[in-house]
Amino acid sequence: MTQFSPHAAHWGAFTAEVEDGRLRAARPFPGDPNPPTLLASMPDAVHAPTRIDRPHVRRGWLDGDRRGGTPRGGEAFVPVDWDTATRLVAGEVARVRDAHGPASLFGGSYGWASAGRFHHARSQLHRLLAAAGGYTGQVTNYSFAAGMTLLPHVLGNIATIAGAVPEWRDIAANARLMLCFGGILLRNGQITSGGAGRHEMADGLAQATRAGVRLINISPVQGDMPASAAAEWLPIRPGTDTALMLGMAHVLFSDGLADVDFLRRCTTGWERLRDYVLTTGRSPAWAEGETGIPAAQIAALARAAAAGPTMLTATWSLQRAEYGEQPFWMLTALAAMLGQLGRPGCGLSFGHGSMNGRGAARLALPSVSLPPLPNPVQAAIPVARLTEMLERPGGAYDYNGRRLEYPDTRLIWWAGGNPFHHHQDLNRLLRAWARVETVIVSEPWWNSLARHADIVLPATTTLERDDIGSSSDDRFVLAMKQALPRYAQARDEFDYMADIAGALGVRQRFTGQRDAAAWLEAMYLRWRDACGRLGVAVPEFATFWERGAVEVPAPERGTVPFAAFVGDPAAAPLNTPSGRIELFSATIAGFGYADCPGHPVWQAPREYAGAALAARFPLHLLTSQPATRLHSQLDQGRVSQDSKIHGREPIRLHPADAAARGIGAGEVVRVFNDRGACLAGVRIEPGLRQGVAVMSTGAWFDPEHPGVPGSLCVHGNPNVLTQDVGTSRLGQGPSAQSCLVEVARWTGALPAVTVHRPPEIAP
């Protein structure tokens, strides 16, 4: 018998077609103009051989091995029953909490998990650990940590990243020029955190194209804009966007094109930035040397932008790099110099090309969410300082004006994220990972994280439970109805965590005395009330569940960010110390950080084409989001698997770079630097800047010798190569895009990729 259930994932809403307890297909959501290609991978993932069928414990850990034991990752796992797992986990949590204090429990657990907002693994884990006495958490995110720390100082909030931004329809109607730093990535537009009923990036971009907006793709990769956008391509050297923007600012100031009236009314500190640009010679000729873009072209770009109306946008990747605060600050400064903030379809955004829903028409409504429990411990690290935290217990570090101390981590519990996917310099992480006593991992799959755990708790996938999908970037709230029976002994996070909470004596506090069904209704009602207060009527819960989705209407007119402020800066000030856009921030200057001074500056990264290290590692490797997956999720699926070359993750090389090394398309190469090495399959791509190589993130980490730091990743996870340093002391974000490598043809026998089969299970 075939059944159809409405459901959702981060890549979008769909209908689950199920026959005899197996997912046959994920069918596109009716009304989605651009359904995601990733849907095709869902049956393979849900029924993958790597599903975890019951709780497991690493053999050495069961034998008493804690700190100083074998690095994790290389040992067999022993299956145990849920009663044993519950007792072991509760026992460890209580032991570490009582012996070392709750801050020694690391429960930051960063990651995307799945779309459902109730069975959201990380949110459930946070509730459990908060109920049990507290934990060390994580602040900011891998996506835009530098931007989200910087922009509140400069603009008073992060609305330019995550709030209302100029809408595509207004851009189409008003802008004549749109500069897209990092392009507009339709592949990234497949994703909305929490799920989406409509994928709108392609239509938005098409609207602008049809309206004749002149689109410029400023990126090392021509394909960062689809051919249909007919964009001009400025092949910039990675990591040098700030230099390009400074060169443009030089032209605006020296040619009298900067909107001084706007700068006086709406900004503070602009003269200091102007003096820096002019007296330190940040001219187009100088910028040409850094960016590789001819000075005349930089000057022409500045003049075209001043002629306007102009929209500026940059992808989030620009700030996942050393000094990643600078391009975001400087683009804000450039927007201020152009003086077009506050006009419809003009001004500034970050991420029009990074995620679905940015620039789509929508009301500013909250999303459905699970209320957190307050964490009794005031401890959290910036997400990307994970390895350093493990390396330096009690060590001091700087972050956004504060001097903080790393906790003494004894226990890690991760649910709904994968640091062996997302973190940089995985060999360094692997060494640091050996320093903790116990690692607990909740996962549906035997992925690279589960393999590096001591206690593995098998989670259900969303298709095995009821939930609600929702995002503030989408107009739909989506019923996610259970479509499959629970796999083997896998359990919902809420259920097994309630038992663990029970063993810790805090069941009621964790569950809030509700079961899952009551929670879904309560979460929906909370959202419905919030909508009601904003004058938006949405149906009862029963009607929503019955229909499978609620659509909130699109507003008739787009919001115009900064309009009120620009109209009267005194009456509608920004939430900054001066009430204005801070092109010089006394607050930031007061922190005294050489790596992030009081106004935007050019600082040469340690790793980019202009660095000394480029003599040994001449290729700049970009590690972009995958078109074929969401991060490491769905790597088992056919869309991802079909893209591999001899089973390896592709690396894209410029024809001249490949030829210079005697490398041909379809061959396997070793990609390496001083931090590590991986294999990859070669694709030749003329539309790259020469000297730039590109790999997507997310191929499951598959070390040739599991548990041995430094061994070759035979599959192609580029995070064995990337650099683990903070963007600066201000944001402490990840610097994944600042990475130099060399490649060489692989001539040996090809080691098998084994990570998509379960690890060794002890009898």
Ligand SMILES: Nc1nc2c(c(=O)[nH]1)N[C@H]1C(S)=C(S)[C@@H](COP(=O)(O)OP(=O)(O)OC[C@H]3O[C@@H](n4cnc5c(=O)[nH]c(N)nc54)[C@H](O)[C@@H]3O)O[C@H]1N2
């Ligand atoms: N080099 C490099 N590295 C990067 C980036 C980059 O640009 N370059 N980008 C960074 C960015 S922006 C991000 S956001 C991160 C993403 O990093 P992550 O969010 O950690 O990546 P995911 O693969 O989405 O991990 C989610 C995990 O949750 C699991 N999961 C799914 N559903 C459930 C569930 O119901 N229960 C449980 N327990 N688990 C579940 C999945 O199997 C998966 O292992 O990566 C970062 N890493």
Ligand SMILES: Nc1nc2c(c(=O)[nH]1)N[C@H]1C(S)=C(S)[C@@H](COP(=O)(O)OP(=O)(O)OC[C@H]3O[C@@H](n4cnc5c(=O)[nH]c(N)nc54)[C@H](O)[C@@H]3O)O[C@H]1N2
């Ligand atoms: N299909 C798919 N979509 C996704 C995701 C996914 O895993 N899969 N992940 C989602 C998540 S969590 C996030 S945070 C967003 C991330 O969104 P982004 O940060 O925008 O995504 P990236 O793909 O890392 O980078 C976009 C482009 O920036 C270019 N780029 C890199 N470095 C530079 C530089 O120095 N200068 C310039 N000018 N360009 C540069 C690269 O060529 C790359 O193609 O994507 C989201 N969308």
Ligand SMILES: [Mo]
């Ligand atoms: Mo992200």
